[in-house]
Amino acid sequence: MEDQVEDIELRPATVRRNLTIKNNVARQVAINFMPSRQAPYNTLRLRRVNSENNALLDAVASDTPDAANKQADIIVREMELHTHLMQNDPVSEELRREALRDLPQGLTMKRNVRAKLSASVSLHSKRRPISVLKRFQYRLSFAWKRTRERFRDLIFSIQLWYEPIRIIEGHLGTAVGSYFHLLRWLFSLNLLLSGLVVCFLVVPQVLHDHNNSTTTDLGWLDIISGKGGLEDSLLFYGHYHDGVINGSLPLSYNMPFAYFFTMFCIYVGFFLVFCYRTAYSYRRNFIETSGGLSNVFANKVFCGWDFGIVSAHAASLNAASLFNEFKELLSEKYKVKVKRSLCMKIFEYTVNTIVWVTVLGSMMALHYGVWALRAMTTRTTNWNLLVSLILTSVLAVCPLLFNFLVRLEFYRPRTSFYVTLARTWLLDITTLSLIFYYWAKSSTKCWETVLGQEAYRLVLLDSVVSLLLLPAVEFVRILIFKLNPKGTGPEFNIAYNSLTLIYNQALLWLGLLFSPLLAVAVTIKFFLLFYIKRVSVLRACRPARKVWRAAQTQTVLYMFVTLSLFTTLFGIGVLFLASTSDACGPFRQYVPVIAVIGEGVLGLSTHQTLNAIITFIIRPGVIGFLFVALCVSVYYMRAKSIAQRSMVDLLRQMLVLQAKDKDFLLTAIAKVSNGEWLYSPKPEENADSHTWRYLHEVRKPSNAGYHFDGSRLSHAFDRSDKPVRPRSERPQSVRTDGDTDSSFSWQGSSNYLNDLENRRMI
Amino acid sequence: MGNKVVTFTEQQLEDYQDCTFFTRKEILRVFKRFRDVNPELIPKSMTENQAHTIILPVEEIEKLPDLKENPFKRRICQVFSHDGSGNLTFEDFLDMMSVFSEAAPRDIKAWYAFRIYDLDDDKYIGREDLLEATKLLTAGQLHEDEREEIVTSVLDEADVDGDGKLSFMDFEHVVARAPDFVSTFHIRV
Numbered sequence A: 001m002e003d004q005v006e007d008i009e010l011r012p013a014t015v016r017r018n019l020t021i022k023n024n025v026a027r028q029v030a031i032n033f034m035p036s037r038q039a040p041y042n043t044l045r046l047r048r049v050n051s052e053n054n055a056l057l058d059a060v061a062s063d064t065p066d067a068a069n070k071q072a073d074i075i076v077r078e079m080e081l082h083t084h085l086m087q088n089d090p091v092s093e094e095l096r097r098e099a100l101r102d103l104p105q106g107l108t109m110k111r112n113v114r115a116k117l118s119a120s121v122s123l124h125s126k127r128r129p130i131s132v133l134k135r136f137q138y139r140l141s142f143a144w145k146r147t148r149e150r151f152r153d154l155i156f157s158i159q160l161w162y163e164p165i166r167i168i169e170g171h172l173g174t175a176v177g178s179y180f181h182l183l184r185w186l187f188s189l190n191l192l193l194s195g196l197v198v199c200f201l202v203v204p205q206v207l208h209d210h211n212n213s214t215t216t217d218l219g220w221l222d223i224i225s226g227k228g229g230l231e232d233s234l235l236f237y238g239h240y241h242d243g244v245i246n247g248s249l250p251l252s253y254n255m256p257f258a259y260f261f262t263m264f265c266i267y268v269g270f271f272l273v274f275c276y277r278t279a280y281s282y283r284r285n286f287i288e289t290s291g292g293l294s295n296v297f298a299n300k301v302f303c304g305w306d307f308g309i310v311s312a313h314a315a316s317l318n319a320a321s322l323f324n325e326f327k328e329l330l331s332e333k334y335k336v337k338v339k340r341s342l343c344m345k346i347f348e349y350t351v352n353t354i355v356w357v358t359v360l361g362s363m364m365a366l367h368y369g370v371w372a373l374r375a376m377t378t379r380t381t382n383w384n385l386l387v388s389l390i391l392t393s394v395l396a397v398c399p400l401l402f403n404f405l406v407r408l409e410f411y412r413p414r415t416s417f418y419v420t421l422a423r424t425w426l427l428d429i430t431t432l433s434l435i436f437y438y439w440a441k442s443s444t445k446c447w448e449t450v451l452g453q454e455a456y457r458l459v460l461l462d463s464v465v466s467l468l469l470l471p472a473v474e475f476v477r478i479l480i481f482k483l484n485p486k487g488t489g490p491e492f493n494i495a496y497n498s499l500t501l502i503y504n505q506a507l508l509w510l511g512l513l514f515s516p517l518l519a520v521a522v523t524i525k526f527f528l529l530f531y532i533k534r535v536s537v538l539r540a541c542r543p544a545r546k547v548w549r550a551a552q553t554q555t556v557l558y559m560f561v562t563l564s565l566f567t568t569l570f571g572i573g574v575l576f577l578a579s580t581s582d583a584c585g586p587f588r589q590y591v592p593v594i595a596v597i598g599e600g601v602l603g604l605s606t607h608q609t610l611n612a613i614i615t616f617i618i619r620p621g622v623i624g625f626l627f628v629a630l631c632v633s634v635y636y637m638r639a640k641s642i643a644q645r646s647m648v649d650l651l652r653q654m655l656v657l658q659a660k661d662k663d664f665l666l667t668a669i670a671k672v673s674n675g676e677w678l679y680s681p682k683p684e685e686n687a688d689s690h691t692w693r694y695l696h697e698v699r700k701p702s703n704a705g706y707h708f709d710g711s712r713l714s715h716a717f718d719r720s721d722k723p724v725r726p727r728s729e730r731p732q733s734v735r736t737d738g739d740t741d742s743s744f745s746w747q748g749s750s751n752y753l754n755d756l757e758n759r760r761m762i
Numbered sequence B: 001m002g003n004k005v006v007t008f009t010e011q012q013l014e015d016y017q018d019c020t021f022f023t024r025k026e027i028l029r030v031f032k033r034f035r036d037v038n039p040e041l042i043p044k045s046m047t048e049n050q051a052h053t054i055i056l057p058v059e060e061i062e063k064l065p066d067l068k069e070n071p072f073k074r075r076i077c078q079v080f081s082h083d084g085s086g087n088l089t090f091e092d093f094l095d096m097m098s099v100f101s102e103a104a105p106r107d108i109k110a111w112y113a114f115r116i117y118d119l120d121d122d123k124y125i126g127r128e129d130l131l132e133a134t135k136l137l138t139a140g141q142l143h144e145d146e147r148e149e150i151v152t153s154v155l156d157e158a159d160v161d162g163d164g165k166l167s168f169m170d171f172e173h174v175v176a177r178a179p180d181f182v183s184t185f186h187i188r189v
Helices: A023-030 A044-059 A067-082 A092-100 A107-124 A132-157 A163-171 A174-211 A220-225 A230-231 A257-286 A297-303 A311-332 A342-375 A381-405 A413-441 A447-483 A494-512 A519-541 A552-576 A593-603 A607-617 A619-673 A691-704 A750-762 B012-017 B023-039 B073-080 B090-099 B106-117 B126-136 B144-157 B168-176
Strands: A242-245 A252-254
Touching: A067 A107, A067 A619, A092 A107, A092 B012, A092 B106, A107 A413, A107 B012, A107 B090, A163 A174, A163 A311, A163 A519, A174 A257, A174 A494, A174 A519, A174 A552, A242 B144, A252 A257, A257 A494, A297 A311, A297 B144, A297 B168, A311 B126, A311 B144, A342 A381, A342 A413, A381 A447, A381 A494, A413 A447, A413 A494, A413 A552, A447 A494, A447 A519, A494 A519, A494 A552, A552 B106, A607 A619, B012 B023, B023 B090, B073 B090, B073 B106, B090 B106, B106 B168, B144 B168
Parallel strands: none
Antiparallel strands: A242 A252
């Protein structure tokens, strides 16, 4: 019997458990002390160890004064068995800490254990001389861990809006809370963004302007449309100096470089942050929980109650929604599943396709309309403003239309939700790309400023809509509801509001390059949005009655934010790689704008070797090769994960087989103690024996390579004279795991064997 | 030099940080919530062994806003108390908040959730436990036979070894595949 203590690889110490791959030793120790881990699935040795430990723990009577002490001693003795835990270096310390955290005992006990453990470690540690390199490595990782912890403490101590979000979660549930989390996260990112922009771009420019000041006059409409006096201001790209700024001190500040690098770092840095966050969220919510759709009832019972609920109203709503969902599940269980004929399927697919085509077609028509409107020569002086207004209202209303349209289609409820989200997001992104493209290709002088103005206008108009109009609409709705209470009140539409946030963020990404102070504007807007939404949510909305897997929706929203950033980055990159920006702005001198790196910073024309290297790297062949390598590694990882998943399935099948074995053995024990003989391998002697039938009709086929044949199960035995059990009549509910699940509905096989035997004997 | 009351010694704070999933600020915040239940009983300074000797009775703990509306509040207090009665010391309370916090990993939550749903404390979640749980979850709105149906379905889905009740293994199996478990089994401190 192999030793159960597994080898662990010493991993660099990380602070938060989520980042380490499972600490096997910690888990081992924790497992050994969970008394309710039943033995059947363990090997004999581990079972003995378990029962020893548990027996020891239980044997210490809990009312003797030093019972806790004795129990702690037992635990420490167990932990001492694992040599990796007991060494006197930071890595072991981290492992010990994780093992302690995972121990399912009370806190007082844990403190006791910790004290004893450190005493034991210092007693037994052999001072081995560590090499200088290792000591340096340890010190580095230790210092890194300390800084991370301190940083996290700092972030936690300035947690903005912690209490308000907690109150909202308590009243309306965690799904609505997730919207506010998204808002807060985006707000803090934008705050950081505006901080960077102001420090590196605005302040030097202000100093420069100070030297040669101009006066401007602003009209009212100018502030909204960004024209006139604001046009040549700090707000827009065109204003920024394109050379070196000399301050009063003998310091020079190269504006183009600063502009380029700030923007580059911002875009790329945030892109990486978003990618990481999306990947983490995806792993946590989709991959770790894959294949989990078949336990509908169990999920409802065990994960249905939101433990964060604080108000009585939300609690009664949660209870009511659980009641409704249970009733729905029960009725679905007994619904006869209508087999959709081929005709119906074709009809459904056609309808879906038609609606998609309609949606895409109307989007394109919209784009064409916007383009045409823009291209019309200005009749009034504020034509641009009008077009922006039209655009904003269309973008605000379309999601509601999509909501309505999706009801005409034949999707499952979850899919239709995702489809609506995707369509809305697509509409937003394509519209923004269209605007970008239009202005980039137009022949206006200084198109960048115009684009910046457009972004500025859109942000402003959208804030009018979401800060003023929408709350007003919600208040009116709640008033109507109060006067005429029919149905439920207005619910907080998480999807719509989250998409508004994503739209704003995408607008910011688009406009940031051309209007640096837009970051500040959007930050202020999010700040106000939080307070206004909070008031409207607490007073005017009811919690949603049916919450669609909030965790997975969060992942999808993060993904949309990342994709928006990616699209913008791509667009800007393509644009700046090729064309020039010689009319205005800080990049006037550089012929393709990207040459700012080449000529400006690196001075490529002077360094020949560097030039050669960079030219080589940028060649399409190299980039194509890197891309192919990336694809190959993605494919490899995917293949690995598929293999792991099938291994998990295999092990699950083994688990179920063990359960059947247990069943068989228990019955066999009962029979033998009754004096009956069971085992007879030869079929001619005792073909009806319990053992023979079990081995040949249930176990033997499945022993062959674990390809479990469902027809060999108990319900293949003759059951014509069995009383009808309600369970056996359960229709095949939809299982996403294919037919493995139906084969494993082992419904007390030994009972069947017993009954049949008894009947035959009589 | 003001009269600064030290709530915990440095050693205590380090211990708590190592044994729970909290940072220092969070620990102090938890202490504040604990003290707000009964400010007379709980002193401001817990530097000696008050952290594991002073006991808050279960009736007062249940009045905490986080637990007030929870149908399983009595059982939660019983699970986390050191003697099974429901009366909590500060360290029990800290333990409880740590398990319910965001940083606690899935398997710790699953372990404690199993103990909470095991209402009769027999190391299994049996039929009666499930019946009682469904009654509590829907605030008594379901009929007796509907509840029986639900319990049968749950056992069908989750019971792998067919003994008519859920062991920890079965429970963990179900919960590990539920994406919402971690977000619902969460109390923000």
